[in-house]
Amino acid sequence: MPVVSVRSVSLNEVIARLELQDEMERVDGYMKNLASSPVLTVSEPARHVISAGGKRLRAMLVLLAAKLNRYDPSKAVAVASAVELIHAASLVHDDLIDQSPRRRGLTTVHTKWFRDAALVGGDYLFALSATAIARSGDIRVLDCLGRAAVRICEGEISLVQNVSPLDQALEAYFFKIGGKTAVLFEEGLKAAGVISGASEVEIEALGRYGHNVGMAFQITDDLLDYVGDPTVIGKPVGGDLRRRQITLPLIYAAADGMSPTLRTTIDRIDDGATLAEVEELLAWVQRSIGIEQSQQKAQHYCQQACDALQTFPPSAARDALEGIAWFVLERRK
Amino acid sequence: MPVVSVRSVSLNEVIARLELQDEMERVDGYMKNLASSPVLTVSEPARHVISAGGKRLRAMLVLLAAKLNRYDPSKAVAVASAVELIHAASLVHDDLIDQSPRRRGLTTVHTKWFRDAALVGGDYLFALSATAIARSGDIRVLDCLGRAAVRICEGEISLVQNVSPLDQALEAYFFKIGGKTAVLFEEGLKAAGVISGASEVEIEALGRYGHNVGMAFQITDDLLDYVGDPTVIGKPVGGDLRRRQITLPLIYAAADGMSPTLRTTIDRIDDGATLAEVEELLAWVQRSIGIEQSQQKAQHYCQQACDALQTFPPSAARDALEGIAWFVLERRK
Numbered sequence: 270m271p272v273v274s275v276r277s278v279s280l281n282e283v284i285a286r287l288e289l290q291d292e293m294e295r296v297d298g299y300m301k302n303l304a305s306s307p308v309l310t311v312s313e314p315a316r317h318v319i320s321a322g323g324k325r326l327r328a329m330l331v332l333l334a335a336k337l338n339r340y341d342p343s344k345a346v347a348v349a350s351a352v353e354l355i356h357a358a359s360l361v362h363d364d365l366i367d368q369s370p371r372r373r374g375l376t377t378v379h380t381k382w383f384r385d386a387a388l389v390g391g392d393y394l395f396a397l398s399a400t401a402i403a404r405s406g407d408i409r410v411l412d413c414l415g416r417a418a419v420r421i422c423e424g425e426i427s428l429v430q431n432v433s434p435l436d437q438a439l440e441a442y443f444f445k446i447g448g449k450t451a452v453l454f455e456e457g458l459k460a461a462g463v464i465s466g467a468s469e470v471e472i473e474a475l476g477r478y479g480h481n482v483g484m485a486f487q488i489t490d491d492l493l494d495y496v497g498d499p500t501v502i503g504k505p506v507g508g509d510l511r512r513r514q515i516t517l518p519l520i521y522a523a524a525d526g527m528s529p530t531l532r533t534t535i536d537r538i539d540d541g542a543t544l545a546e547v548e549e550l551l552a553w554v555q556r557s558i559g560i561e562q563s564q565q566k567a568q569h570y571c572q573q574a575c576d577a578l579q580t581f582p583p584s585a586a587r588d589a590l591e592g593i594a595w596f597v598l599e600r601r602k
Numbered sequence: 603m604p605v606v607s608v609r610s611v612s613l614n615e616v617i618a619r620l621e622l623q624d625e626m627e628r629v630d631g632y633m634k635n636l637a638s639s640p641v642l643t644v645s646e647p648a649r650h651v652i653s654a655g656g657k658r659l660r661a662m663l664v665l666l667a668a669k670l671n672r673y674d675p676s677k678a679v680a681v682a683s684a685v686e687l688i689h690a691a692s693l694v695h696d697d698l699i700d701q702s703p704r705r706r707g708l709t710t711v712h713t714k715w716f717r718d719a720a721l722v723g724g725d726y727l728f729a730l731s732a733t734a735i736a737r738s739g740d741i742r743v744l745d746c747l748g749r750a751a752v753r754i755c756e757g758e759i760s761l762v763q764n765v766s767p768l769d770q771a772l773e774a775y776f777f778k779i780g781g782k783t784a785v786l787f788e789e790g791l792k793a794a795g796v797i798s799g800a801s802e803v804e805i806e807a808l809g810r811y812g813h814n815v816g817m818a819f820q821i822t823d824d825l826l827d828y829v830g831d832p833t834v835i836g837k838p839v840g841g842d843l844r845r846r847q848i849t850l851p852l853i854y855a856a857a858d859g860m861s862p863t864l865r866t867t868i869d870r871i872d873d874g875a876t877l878a879e880v881e882e883l884l885a886w887v888q889r890s891i892g893i894e895q896s897q898q899k900a901q902h903y904c905q906q907a908c909d910a911l912q913t914f915p916p917s918a919a920r921d922a923l924e925g926i927a928w929f930v931l932e933r934r935k
Contacts, residue, residue, distance in 0.1 A: 308756040362725060366718050385699050385759065388721065392695060393755040395728060399748030408741045415732030422726040423641040426718065 277599045278592030280324055287589055289332055295346045296328045300354060303397045314378040314390035315397070318357045321373040327352045327457055330482070330593065334461035334475050336586035344405050344464040351401035351414055352457035358394035359421050359453075361387050366425070367512060374503055410460045417456035424448020429515040432523035432535055442517055443484070446491075451483030474580035478590065481574035486597045488567040491516035493602065495555055502602045507551045513538050517566065519550075522559030571598045610932045611925030613657055620922055622665055628679045629661045633687060636730045647711040647723035648730070651690045654706040660685045660790055663815070663926065667794035667808050669919035677738050677797040684734035684747055685790035691727035692754050692786075694720050699758070700845060707836055743793045750789035757781020762848040765856035765868055775850055776817070779824075784816030807913035811923065814907035819930045821900040824849035826935065828888050835935045840884045846871050850899065852883075855892030904931045 284290055297319075304315040328349035335345040363369075364377040365387040371377060379387035395418070402411050427448070429441045458479030462472035493502055494509045495518050509516055515538065523535065531553055534546040542550075554560070574594045581587050617623055630652075637648040661682035668678035696702075697710040698720040704710060712720035728751070735744050760781070762774045791812030795805035826835055827842045828851050842849055848871065856868065864886055867879040875883075887893070907927045914920050 306752070306756055308760050310759045311755050362721060366721065388695060388699065389755050389759045391725075392728070392758075393752065395725070396748060396751035396755055399732070399744055399751060403741055403744040403748055406741060408736055408739060408744070411732055411736040411741070411744055415729060415736055418729035418732060419639070419726065422644050422722050422729055423639055425725075426643045426722045427641050 276592060277595035278589065279596060280326065280329060280593070283329065283333070283589045283593060287333065287336070287585060289329065292332050292342055292346055292349070293325060293328065295342075296325065296332075296349045296353065297322070299346060299350045299401070300397075303350075303354075303400055304394075306393070310382075310386055311390055311393040314361070314382055314386050315357075315394050317375070317381065318361055318378065318390075318394065319353075321375045323373050325353060326486075326593070326597075327356055327454060330454065330479070330590065331457050331461040333586045333590050333593075334458045334478075335465040337475075337581050337584065337590075338462070338465035338467045338471070340465060344407070345461065347401050347404040347406075348410055348457070348460045348464055351398045351405070351410070352453060352460070354394050354398035354401055355414060355418060355421070356453060358391045358398065359425065359449075361391035361394060363425060363449075365391070371504070405460075405464055407464050409463045413456040413460040413463065417452045420448040420452040422448075424450070424452070429520075430539070432515060432520045435520070435524045438515070438520045438523075442515070442520060446484060446487040447480070450487040450490075451480050454479035454483030454486070471580055474577045477577035478574045478594075481570045481577065482594050482597055485567045485570040485574065485594065488517055488563055488570065489598055489600065492518060492560065492563050492567070495551070496560055498601060506555075507548075510538075510547055510551050510554070511544070513542075513547075517563045518557070518559040519554050520559070521562040521566075522554045522557035525558050527553070567598050571595060609925060610928035611922065612929060613659065613662060613926070616662065616666070616922045616926060620666065620669070620918060622662065625665050625675055625679055625682070626658060626661065628675075629658065629665075629682045629686065630655070632679060632683045632734070633730075636683075636687075636733055637727075639726070643715075643719055644723055644726040647694070647715055647719050648690075648727050650708070650714065651694055651711065651723075651727065652686075654708045656706050658686060659819075659926070659930070660689055660787060663787065663812070663923065664790050664794040666919045666922050666926070667791045667811075668798040670808075670914050670917065670923075671795065671798035671800045671804070673798060677740070678794065680734050680737040680739075681743055681790070681793045681797055684731045684738070684743070685786060685793070687727050687731035687734055688747060688751060688754070689786060691724045691731065692758065692782075694724035694727060696758060696782075698724070704837070738793075738797055740797050742796045746789040746793040746796065750785045753781040753785040755781075757783070757785070762853075763872070765848060765853045768853070768857045771848070771853045771856075775848070775853060779817060779820040780813070783820040783823075784813050787812035787816030787819070804913055807910045810910035811907045811927075814903045814910065815927050815930055818900045818903040818907065818927065821850055821896055821903065822931055822933065825851060825893065825896050825900070828884070829893055831934060839888075840881075843880055843884050843887070844877070846875075846880075850896045851890070851892040852887050853892070854895040854899075855887045855890035858891050860886070900931050904928060 300319045304312050306312040331349040331352055332345050361378050364372055365379045369377055370380050378390050424445050427445050432438045455476045458475040459472050462475040497506055499505050534542045534550050571594050575591050578587050633652045637645050639645040664682040665678050694711050697705055698712045702710055703713050711723050757778050760778050765771045788809045791808040792805050795808040830839055832838050867875045867883050904927050908924050911920055
C-alpha cells in the first residue's frame, strides 16, 4: 500500500476538528428511529444493519460538503441519513446475492434470519430512505439519489467477465464499481450541495469529488482483498477471487503477461477452475505489478477528487474533505 | 360472487367516457422510457413486467382523482407511473418470495431469467419510481409513496398464522392486506390530491376512498382464488391455500364451526398437512358461509369507498371512481 501521506486525516480527527459529533449521532439516531416498524421481521434486520454502522464515511462526506456553503444541520442530517440507508439497503441485497456470511464483523441478515428477511429487509431500508429524502424538503435531492439507486442496480448486476482485451476489461470494471460504489458518493455529495444552496458549478464539482473518492475507495477495497492484513481487515484475503470476481489488480496483472496455465485458469474462472488453481492465481496477482498499478490508479482518482475541491475557497471543511480523500486511499481496512 | 350492479363500470368504459386514453398511453410510454438501462439484465426484466401491464387500475384511479381538482396531466402521469412502478417492483419481489412461476399470464422474472435478476430487477423498478416521483415536482408525493413503500414491506413479510381466535386472525389478515395492497391505493390517491391542489379534507377523503377500494380489491382477489372461474382467471383455484396462505374465506368459514379433522389440517397448514388434506379443506371452504361473508365484507369496504367520495361535488370523474369501486368488487378476474 502507498506510504501514509501527511495529507491524510483519520475520520475521528475530522469529527473532532469539525465538531461533527453531534450531527453524526443525529444521523445514527434518526436512522434507528425510522426503523421502528412494529413488524419485527423488517425492523430487527434493519436495526441490525444500522447498528453495525461501519465508518459512516458517506454521511460524514455529506455533512462536510454541506458545510462548504450555507449549512443547515437538519437538512444535512436528513440527506446523510438517506445516503447511509440506501447504502445499507444495497449491502443487504449484495450480501444475499453473494451469499456472504459476514459483514462488518457481524452475521449478515440472510444468515442471521432467512432469505426473505434479507430481501424485504433491504426493500424496507430503501423505503425508509424515501422518508429521509422527504425530510430534506427538496425534490432535487430525490433526483440525485434516485439516479444513484438506478445506477447501483446496474453496477450490482453487471459482470466483469474477462481480463482481456484490456480496454474492455477496464471498461467493464470501472462501469461496475462506478455503479456499485462511486455513484452514491457522487450523487450524495451533489445532494449536499443542493440543500446548502451551492451553485451549479459547485454542485458539479462536488459530484466530481464524490465520484473520484468513490472510485478510489472501491479500488482500495479491491486491493485490500489481495494485499490487506487479515488481522486488520478481519477476514482472509482473496475472497473476491475465490468468489470468482475479477477486479483491477488481476486485470492489470494479466495485461503484463502471464503463463498459459494462469491464462487457462482465468478463462475458466467462472466455470471449472479448481480452488487450487484459483489459489495459484491469487498468489501470482499478489506478487504482480497489478498491485502497484492499481494503487497508482486509486491515487490518480484521489488526486482528481482533490482537484475538484479547488472550486471552493479554503476552509476547514475543504481541508477535511481533502484529508478524507487521502485517508480513503491509505486506509488499512 | 355478487350480482353485477348497475353502478359498476368497466375500465374500458371509464377510459372512453373520461377520454383517458392519451394519459394512459403516456403512463405506459413513460414507464417503458424510464426502463431503458443499457444493462439489459436490469432493463429486460423491468420492461417484461411493465409490458405485461395488467389492468393499470392504480394509474387510472390516480388520473381520475387528480381530475376532481385542478388537473395537470404531466404531474398526474408522473404520479400514476410512480404508483405503477412501485406496484411492479413489489410484484417481482413477491413472486420471488412465493416462487410463483406465472403472473398475468406471463412467466415471472425469476423463472424467465434467474433469482438475482428478480432481486435486482425489483430494486431497479423501485428506483425508477423515485425518478417518476421527482418528475411530479412535489416533495409531498414522496412523503405519501415513501410511506406506502414502508407499509408494503410490512404487509409482504407479515403472516396470517391461524384462523382463531377470530379477532386476532382478522386483525392479522387486515393488517397484511392493508400493507400488501391497500396502502398503495390509499397513498397513491392522496398523492393525486396533493398534485391537484386538493384541500386537507379532500386529501384525507381520497386516502379513505383508496384504502377501502384497495381492501375490497384484495378481498375479491382472495375470493376469486376460491370461487373464480379457472378459464377466466387463467389459473386453477386454490393456489393460496396450496401455498399454505390463510385468507378471509377460510377465517370466516372456520369461525362458523368445523370438524375436528379440518381443524387439525388448519393447525398443521404450515407444517405437515398433506396435499390431500389441503384439497379437502379447500372444497369445504368453497361450500362454506365464508364465501358469502367475505363478499359482504368486500361490499362493505366498497360502500365506505363510495361514502368517502361524497366529500366532492358530483362530476364525471367522481362517477367513474364510484363505478370503479363496484367494478373492483364484481370483477371476474
